[in-house]
Structure formats: structure tokens, C-alpha cells
Amino acid sequence: xxxxxxxxxxxxxxxxxxxxxxxxxxxxxxxxxxxxxxxxxxxxxxxxxxxxxxxxxxxxxxxxxxxxxxxxxxxxxxxxxxxxxxxxxxxxxxxxxxxxxxxxxxxxxxxxxxxxxxxxxxxxxxxxxxxxxxxxxxxxxxxxxxxxxxxxxxxxxxxxxxxxxxxxxxxxxxxxxxxxxxxxxxxxxxxxxxxxxxxxxxxxxxxxxxxxxxxxxxxxxxxxxxxxxxxxxxxxxxxxxxxxxxxxxxxxxxxxxxxxxxxxxxxxxxxxxxxxxxxxxxxxxxxxxxxxxxxxxxxxxxxxxxxxxxxxxxxxx
Amino acid sequence: xxxxxxxxxxxxxxxxxxxxxxxxxxxxxxxxxxxxxxxxxxxxxxxxxxxxxxxxxxxxxxxxxxxxxxxxxxxxxxxxxxxxxxxxxxxxxxxxxxxxxxxxxxxxxxxxxxxxxxxxxxxxxxxxxxxxxxxxxxxx
Numbered sequence: 424x425x426x427x428x429x430x431x432x433x434x435x436x437x438x439x440x441x442x443x444x445x446x447x448x449x450x451x452x453x454x455x456x457x458x459x460x461x462x463x464x465x466x467x468x469x470x471x472x473x474x475x476x477x478x479x480x481x482x483x484x485x486x487x488x489x490x491x492x493x494x495x496x497x498x499x500x501x502x503x504x505x506x507x508x509x510x511x512x513x514x515x516x517x518x519x520x521x522x523x524x525x526x527x528x529x530x531x532x533x534x535x536x537x538x539x540x541x542x543x544x545x546x547x548x549x550x551x552x553x554x555x556x557x558x559x560x561x562x563x564x565x566x567x568x569x570x571x572x573x574x575x576x577x578x579x580x581x582x583x584x585x586x587x588x589x590x591x592x593x594x595x596x597x598x599x600x601x602x603x604x605x606x607x608x609x610x611x612x613x614x615x616x617x618x619x620x621x622x623x624x625x626x627x628x629x630x631x632x633x634x635x636x637x638x639x640x641x642x643x644x645x646x647x648x649x650x651x652x653x654x655x656x657x658x659x660x661x662x663x664x665x666x667x668x669x670x671x672x673x674x675x676x677x678x679x680x681x682x683x684x685x686x687x688x689x690x691x692x693x694x695x696x697x698x699x700x701x702x703x704x705x706x707x708x709x710x711x712x713x714x715x716x717x718x719x720x721x722x723x724x725x726x727x728x729x730x731x732x733x734x735x736x737x738x739x740x
Numbered sequence: 741x742x743x744x745x746x747x748x749x750x751x752x753x754x755x756x757x758x759x760x761x762x763x764x765x766x767x768x769x770x771x772x773x774x775x776x777x778x779x780x781x782x783x784x785x786x787x788x789x790x791x792x793x794x795x796x797x798x799x800x801x802x803x804x805x806x807x808x809x810x811x812x813x814x815x816x817x818x819x820x821x822x823x824x825x826x827x828x829x830x831x832x833x834x835x836x837x838x839x840x841x842x843x844x845x846x847x848x849x850x851x852x853x854x855x856x857x858x859x860x861x862x863x864x865x866x867x868x869x870x871x872x873x874x875x876x877x878x879x880x
Contacts, residue, residue: 449784449797538784541800547849635783666769667780668799675800684799689771691799693848732861 432457434522436515439627448482448632449538449671453563454624455531456522458570462529465491466575469567470613471560473580474506474621476552478648479655479677481629482534483552485559486621487567488521488613490528492575497524498612505609506618511626518623521616530617531566532624533559537674544676556582561595568596576600578614580607636670638662645672650679663687745819748835758818762843763805764858765798785844793851794844805846811865816840 433439433456446452469489476483490497501524502517509517521528535555543550560579568574577599581588589603604610608618629642640662646654660683663669668684675681729735761777775781785796785805794805810816818838825832845852845859854860 538797542797542802545801636779664776666775692768733857734861
């Protein structure tokens, strides 16, 4: 995970682009604003929300936004409402306003790469999307805490059951008053602000997405990434390689992607380790121990040295 | 049945080894033919400072790999049978298209080690050399 404290300050959505461009987009990236001096002393409120959890392509972005409790009312005045009710231009305008309030508002985002997401979900020990989401949430709050922000209250949009998640986060951060709620971004303006930071970052990351596979495509070509978007569907069917499948923009572990993959690509089998190990003994039939082999000669049994190495004498092709 | 292994005419004058293009994959890909390795796979190979493990991804699966050199004096070959035999027992001609002295071994989400059959199979080369060598050390 690469942390970027931007030398060139991020003051608008456009300012995010060079950071995404410079970064290897198969890996995760964290971008942080400067911490306002006020936030070191005064007790602060911090909101957490995500953008791009459902889409089959692009990063999932987690965002946090914070300010002193005494100034929390200002989020409303800056236009922070449910980000889904805002147009892209409106969101970017509000993001710019949030960035401008350097005296008392700070934010951070983590863009979790589609490659990281599917690699995690397709590990030997599967790591679910909820776990990834929780790791990112805890990671961002910890970063805020470690940078010296005097956090007092934390508001989080839920992943799964709000009660359970609140309990979990309260355990990890016993010093904060943690509130987890469904649709928190529509209820708490500080969460709306976090949601706007996340959504603006995801949109910009996709706008400047550089395909390491050399593809030339923009969001106009791949669409929103939601499985029911016809542009996305067409992109997935058109840009498919029979062996490799998709470019790394795509989350292979999504059912939509998997379905098209099975229909258009050659089959690939991953050997299960346990099968491999028990296979040798399982395949042995008990009658083989009693069988007379050849004449009276004892059958030559291969030493385990050779069996574990899959070594065999080859006399035909 | 005789199998003739021949140098392909394509190999004439070719001194370049295929070392960077041979990948041993931890999965079975049910096809035989060309693959856009340079476009899709090579750019996804990453290394981390201070260790020789390589990281990549295939169809979303995390891979960990290592460049493996073949034992000294050995060479790997990429062979192709252009004309498949029509009858059983017919003579066959296998053409050597490329040669290599190292390749990249990939595992699914675990670093390559001597627990991997292929890598430990290379032990046999050293052991067989000792076993088959003429002069024995009689002291043991």
C-alpha cells in the first residue's frame, strides 16, 4: 500500500488525476489531505463511506472526511447530502469546496484496485469483499488516529449487519464513539462528505485508467461498471481474450464476469492441493496388493523419492 | 516406433534463448496454441524489493513465481510435432522450435519452494549424476 501525502496539494477533483496516473493501478493507493491544525486539538467527528462496491470493474474506493465537532454543521452548508442524489459535476464542486476548507476539514481515500479485489477473493484462503471493506475502513481510521487527529465520534455506512459491524468497530476503537448505520450517507452529513470524496476519486481514477494491456478505452467505452449497464456488458463481451480473459480493470471474481468468461474462454482448472496429496493413495485399489504381477517376479515399486517428484520413466510419447 | 527429434529450420542461426518467455502455470489451460502472453501476462508481473519472488495474476487468481535456472549442461526445448502420426507405431518427427536455460515457475498464492514437485524433481539430475558416475569415493 502506497501512502501519498501530496506535495502538490489536492484542491479539486482534477488534481487527483496525476496521482492516479503516476500510480501502478494494479495496486492500492491512499491519498490524504493535510491535517488541519484545529483537528489536533479539538474533538473531531469522522465519517466513512465507500464508492464502487457493486460494479464489475474499476477500484472500490473508501473515503473518510473529518472536522472538529464544533464545525460539523458546516457540511450541510457545503452541500453534503446523499451522494447518489448528486450529479457528477455537483459532486466535484462540493469536493472542491471541502478541499478549500483547509482550516478545519480533512479527508483521505483508499482506492482498492480491481486486481487486489479479485486476488483477495481468489486466494487459497478466500478473503471476502466485506473483509476487504472492513480492512480498508479500519486502515483509514487508524491512519487518521496515528496522524494525531483528535477523533471523538466515528460514523460509518454499514457493511452487512449494522449492529454486528458497530460492535466490531467499537472493539477495535474503544476510545471512539462509533455509530454504524444503514444509509448513513443520507443521514449524517459527515458521511455524505466521505462518500463524495470516495465517489469523486473513483470517477477520476477511471477517467485516467491506463490499461497495462495496451487497450485504449475510456469510461464512455466501459460504462458505469454496473452489471445491468448495456455499455459495460458490451465491453466485457468485446474485450475478452480466449486465454487471459479480461484486462485488469475487470473484477474476475464477479459473477457477471465469470459467466461471460465461461462462455467465451477456454476452460482453466486449478488443482486443489488436498486432492493432489491424497490422490496417490486414494486411487490404489485394495486388490492390487494381491495381484500376481507378470511371472513370479516382485513388482518394482517406485521409491517415494520419484513419486513425490512426479518422476517417471518415459518410453513413449 | 521411432521418434526423431530434429532441429527446426527456424532454429538455424538462432542463438537467442527463450528464457523470458517460458512460464510454468499452476493450472491446466484446456487449449494448445498461441496466447497473448506479452499483452496480458508480462505487464502483470511485479517484483518486490529485496526478494526474488515474483507476483502476477491469471484470471484474477494471485500467482507467486520464481525464475528457475536449469542445471548446468542442460537445456530446455520447446518441441512441436507438425504432422501428427496417422497410425499407431508410425515414425514421428518432433521439431525443436526454441531452447531455454531458465523459465519462470508459478504457484497459486504460495511461494515456489522445494515442496513443489517440479522444482524438487530437478534434484534428480544431481543425484543421478552421482549414482552413475564411474569413479566412486571408496572411503565411505
